[in-house]
Amino acid sequence: MALLELRNIERHFGDFAAVNGVSMNIEQGEFFTLLGPSGCGKTTLLRMIAGFDSPQSGEILLDGKDLVSIPPEKRPIHTVFQSYALFPHMTVAQNIAFPLRMKKVSKEEISKRVAEALKSVRLGDRGGRYPGELSGGQRQRVALARALINRPRLLLLDEPLAALDMKLREQMQLELINLQKEVGITFIYVTHDQTEALALSHRIAVMNKGRVEQLDEPSNIYDHPKNRFVADFIGTCNLLPAAVSVTGEEKMVIEIEGLGDVAAKNPGRAHGSGTLALRPEKIRIAQKLEPGIEENHFRGTVHDFLYMGDVTVYIVEVGDGVHIEALLPNSAAGRPRILAAGDPVEISWRYDAGTFLNE
Amino acid sequence: MNSRIAKWLISGPPSLYLLVFFVIPTLIMVLASFRYAGEYGGLAPILLHDANGAHLNLTLESYQEYFSDFIYTWLLLKTVLYALVTTFFCLVMAYPLALLIARSEKKRRDLLILLVILPFWSNFLIRIYAWMIILGPQSAFTVGLNDLLSLLGMGPVRMLFTPFAVVLCLIYVQLPFMVLPLYANLEKHDPALLDAAQDLGANGWQRFWKVTFPLSLPGIYAGVALVFIPVLGIFAVPDILGGTKGIMIGNLIKQEFLEARDWPFGSALSILLTVAAMLMVGMAALLARRKGSDA
Ligand SMILES: Nc1ncnc2c1ncn2[C@@H]1O[C@H](COP(=O)(O)OP(=O)(O)OP(=O)(O)O)[C@@H](O)[C@H]1O
Ligand SMILES: [Mg+2]
Numbered sequence: 001m002a003l004l005e006l007r008n009i010e011r012h013f014g015d016f017a018a019v020n021g022v023s024m025n026i027e028q029g030e031f032f033t034l035l036g037p038s039g040c041g042k043t044t045l046l047r048m049i050a051g052f053d054s055p056q057s058g059e060i061l062l063d064g065k066d067l068v069s070i071p072p073e074k075r076p077i078h079t080v081f082q083s084y085a086l087f088p089h090m091t092v093a094q095n096i097a098f099p100l101r102m103k104k105v106s107k108e109e110i111s112k113r114v115a116e117a118l119k120s121v122r123l124g125d126r127g128g129r130y131p132g133e134l135s136g137g138q139r140q141r142v143a144l145a146r147a148l149i150n151r152p153r154l155l156l157l158d159e160p161l162a163a164l165d166m167k168l169r170e171q172m173q174l175e176l177i178n179l180q181k182e183v184g185i186t187f188i189y190v191t192h193d194q195t196e197a198l199a200l201s202h203r204i205a206v207m208n209k210g211r212v213e214q215l216d217e218p219s220n221i222y223d224h225p226k227n228r229f230v231a232d233f234i235g236t237c238n239l240l241p242a243a244v245s246v247t248g249e250e251k252m253v254i255e256i257e258g259l260g261d262v263a264a265k266n267p268g269r270a271h272g273s274g275t276l277a278l279r280p281e282k283i284r285i286a287q288k289l290e291p292g293i294e295e296n297h298f299r300g301t302v303h304d305f306l307y308m309g310d311v312t313v314y315i316v317e318v319g320d321g322v323h324i325e326a327l328l329p330n331s332a333a334g335r336p337r338i339l340a341a342g343d344p345v346e347i348s349w350r351y352d353a354g355t356f357l358n359e
Numbered sequence: 360m361n362s363r364i365a366k367w368l369i370s371g372p373p374s375l376y377l378l379v380f381f382v383i384p385t386l387i388m389v390l391a392s393f394r395y396a397g398e399y400g401g402l403a404p405i406l407l408h409d410a411n412g413a414h415l416n417l418t419l420e421s422y423q424e425y426f427s428d429f430i431y432t433w434l435l436l437k438t439v440l441y442a443l444v445t446t447f448f449c450l451v452m453a454y455p456l457a458l459l460i461a462r463s464e465k466k467r468r469d470l471l472i473l474l475v476i477l478p479f480w481s482n483f484l485i486r487i488y489a490w491m492i493i494l495g496p497q498s499a500f501t502v503g504l505n506d507l508l509s510l511l512g513m514g515p516v517r518m519l520f521t522p523f524a525v526v527l528c529l530i531y532v533q534l535p536f537m538v539l540p541l542y543a544n545l546e547k548h549d550p551a552l553l554d555a556a557q558d559l560g561a562n563g564w565q566r567f568w569k570v571t572f573p574l575s576l577p578g579i580y581a582g583v584a585l586v587f588i589p590v591l592g593i594f595a596v597p598d599i600l601g602g603t604k605g606i607m608i609g610n611l612i613k614q615e616f617l618e619a620r621d622w623p624f625g626s627a628l629s630i631l632l633t634v635a636a637m638l639m640v641g642m643a644a645l646l647a648r649r650k651g652s653d654a
Contacts, residue, residue: 050558051558052554052557052558071557072554072557072558073557073558073559073560073561073562074560077558078558078559079554079555079558081551081554081555083549083551085549085551085552085554085555086555087552087555087556087569087570088574089573089574098556098559098561098569099559099560102559102560102561102565103560146559147559150559150560
């Protein structure tokens, strides 16, 4: 049985559907991420799981038992809020002890467990400080320790790293992964940052307009997006309008507008018109290319390029004004001058590098 | 260099204002309490000239008079008691009101706050006279209350010209001064803190006592000071509603200046009142700190 089961959750504000028929199962021990653009209903869904809001219809089950009728303070679920919501009038140690004091745990036990918790988030010497005296990353760790000290069945994290700068964020991501492994508690993590979601999660639910667009492992979400929205939202992607012309067993031929026929993988049930989603890093680009046997190959010109530091993004014009993005890693030192705007160039990609998405 | 000039420009005028209108008058008052009263009121000269030349004409007489009769200390204690009772009821009544306003919708908040400060739009004395009518023997309130009491077999009560009338009106007059600082404090509380407390297992009662209440302490201190200290010196309310039993130290001070024309004694009473108020505030602060370091 799944740890948490959402069945057809609906939450409307007036006639606006913030959460519109969401169903999912979250397994024990999982690092599960809700990913989607701003306003897609992530926080609303999380608040219903925590108990601050109730669905208008649908069920929320924890260990198969109904949760909706249980108030937040009685749910074995804790939340790490985006603003951390640390109590400013309590010291770090008092903040972390708060859930234990609410449970009337004995004084000795509290001080023992708080000391352990402080050590586990590397704040052993900061127990007597007030939250206002800590850095953003330290506050983040206090919030985590406070939410975990009662060993909840489920930990909800609403964009907990959004307020940190990039360097600290990457460091905290690693800490989160390790912490989750260590404590074995199920995490539901909310973010609108797709790289964060891909890096952290066992599974991701990509949400849009109150619905789940795709629920899968990170690599499947990235490599096999189910629709245009997911392909576009996760990473960068060439989205080329195309129509199926011939289908075979495993391969098929599709006609890309303005470019002509290319070979593609037959996803099964492909028909009519749709979109070919092609990641820039799966395209080979060079002045002269020896195309492989299963590759599509085109000649074009460099339309523009963007130097990004680690890679350079080339926008290549092929066929009848079709623009395709391709990547080249900058492995040599210095700014690359291999290709400049206007240079003739060749690109190629394996037939199974892209995904054909039906309309 | 510039920042130092700016600092003086900003803090200079208010400091000067306080010096001229607070520090100097207080010093004059302290000095006056050690002087003799003039023959026709006012103050006798500080310097006396006789055969040996000029010498200071100061005395401890006013303080001796104060300590010669316990009635003055008793009046001071009674005043403190009234102020404490007033402050207590203001706090108990204002807190839920301020909380309600702070937690209501933004649009309704402004209206409710307007209602709280509405009494300020009419004259202070007129509002006290209104209470004279409300508490008078003929008023519907008094008559109704006495009818009710007679049903229970209890005698009729008089309300006007009693300590009860004074304290009731003091509470009425001072209530907004408790509501406003409390509201200003409560309104700033981050609602996420209450969500967090609930999420971590705190029920409604615990959320109030562990989060809302401790965070509102600065508002409570401000409100208590704004209610308690002015009540110590007030005289209009007991003058109008208190009769002989309800008088407070403010009445006596006023009397010494305006009727008995004993300025030095009036000054001494004022100084003692100020010292008593400062002692109490200091003690409260000490207690609060002691408690804070315990927790
Ligand atoms: N109490 C409310 N009343 C009316 N509308 C609301 C309420 N709460 C949320 N909404 C609306 O529901 C939608 C989803 O909000 P939600 O906060 O769940 O988005 P989100 O996915 O968490 O976005 P973000 O990434 O910006 O936090 C938004 O359009 C929001 O305006
Ligand atoms: Mg949100």
